[in-house]
Structure formats: C-alpha cells, structure tokens
Amino acid sequence: MSDATELLSAIIMLVGASFTLIATIGLHRFDDVFARMHAAGKASTFGLVIIVIGAMIRLPQLGNVLKLGFVAALAVITIPAGVHLIARAAWRSGTELSDATSFDDDSQQRFDDF
C-alpha cells in the first residue's frame, strides 16, 4: 500500500461520503415525498457505490474486491425496488404533493382514480 493509492482511495471515499451528505441535505430542502426520495433514495446509493470503489483501491485483495462488489451490486439491484414500492404506496394513498407538481392528462387521470 503506497501513499499514493492510499491518498487516492481516501479522496474517492470522501467524494462518496459527500454525495451521501448532499442526499441528506436534499432530504431537508425538498418539499414533498417524491422530491425527497429523489435525493435520499438515489444519491445515497451513488455515494455508497463510490465509497465501495474507494475501499476496493484500499483493499485490493481478490476476496475483498469480490465482497465489496457484492455490496455494491446488491445495493444497486435492491434499492430501486424499494424506492419504487415506497413511491407507489405514497402515490396510491394520495399523499399531499408539492403545489408546483404538474401532470399530463394520463397521469392526472390516474391520480384522480386513486
């Protein structure tokens, strides 16, 4: 482990952590449930994947890289399913949306149906 790779992995992990931090700020700043999910659900996944890449550089043994790869892959595969289910539940239960939200005809129809 040379100083250069250590520095590189530290920088990459900090970038990843910043994305997670920004996701949390977004959670606070945005108005309604969907806007918040855009920040919290996805930006934090992106942050996690970047942190995993940084960790791979720090721990380059095959076993560690595979395990970290599993972490990233499972997060990327499962989180969208969870995000979709929470969003659908919110949408179908007629949660209060931000006033600025616009609909096209089809989705207005769908929204009114629920």
Add this chain to the structure above:
Amino acid sequence: MISRFFRPLVLVIAWVAFWRDVSPANIVSGVVVAALVVWLFPPNSKAPALAVRPVPLLKFVRTSLVAIIRANLYVAWEVVTPNDRVNEGVVAVELESNHPVVITLVSHAIILAPGTMVIDIDLGDDDAATKLYVHVLHLRSVEQIRQEVLQLEALALAAVFDAGRAQAASGNDGGSQ
C-alpha cells in the same frame, strides 16, 4: 434448460462466498437454501424466453450509467446551490413492449438516475400497452422525457431479444405469447 439451473447455481455460489469457505457442509446447505428459494419464488413461466445479447446489453448499461452519473451530479448541484429550479411533474409514458424483463430493466435504469422515478406501472390488460408513470424533479418538456424513456426501452429490447423477436415484440403489442 440452462436458465433452470443457472439461478440456483448463482445462489449456491453466493451462499458459499458469504460463508467464505468451500466446505461440503456449506455447499450442501447452500443447495438446500437455493432449492427453497427457487421453490418459494418460481420464475415467471408465462414470460416469453429471452436471449441475452452481450454487446447491446453493454450498450444499455453504458447508456444508463452515463445518464445516472450525469443526473447525480445535476441533482447534487441542485441541492447545494440556493437557486430553486425544481419543477416537479408526473409524466405517463406508454411503452412499446410489455415484457416483464424489459419493463424491469427500463424502470430500474429510470429509478437509479436521480431526478426521475417510476412511481406507478399500469400493466393494463393482455393486449394493452404498459404505461409507466414517471415522476420528474426538473420537468422541462414532457416530450423529452417520453423520448428518453422510449430510447432506453429500445436499448433494453435490443439487449434481451434476438432480432426476429424484437421485431415481433414491437409489431404486435409487445410479443405476448
């Protein structure tokens, strides 16, 4: 036939990898767990078979990755800068295919990119086209969102259908049986 054993095999490998030891006991317990999972969650047998095509699949992955990274930077910028360009909207997009794997791939790619999120899926009746309801954080143009989703779908179709079937799928209501 291959796919019948592929799923349990991946599960067994993952199981053994998690225990970090290729011992007979781990392999046997892995096979038991894999059998249980496959029995509890049988694959959707109604869906037509798919042919995975590596090069178009890579193209699909690359296109969605670029979109995801760009969207992440955009939303991050939006959060840290004080000006507020948020314009939320819900757009209904009618897909050309109604194959579950294509719908899953497209929705997945849409949800992973911040700023766009599938909040409802209308599978419709057998012949009806599938409708995705996409929530957009920075809505500029409804048409543009539809274009992007359909472009993604075309890539997904190319990735998992062989050429003949892709034609059939876009030709007759998404190739249902």
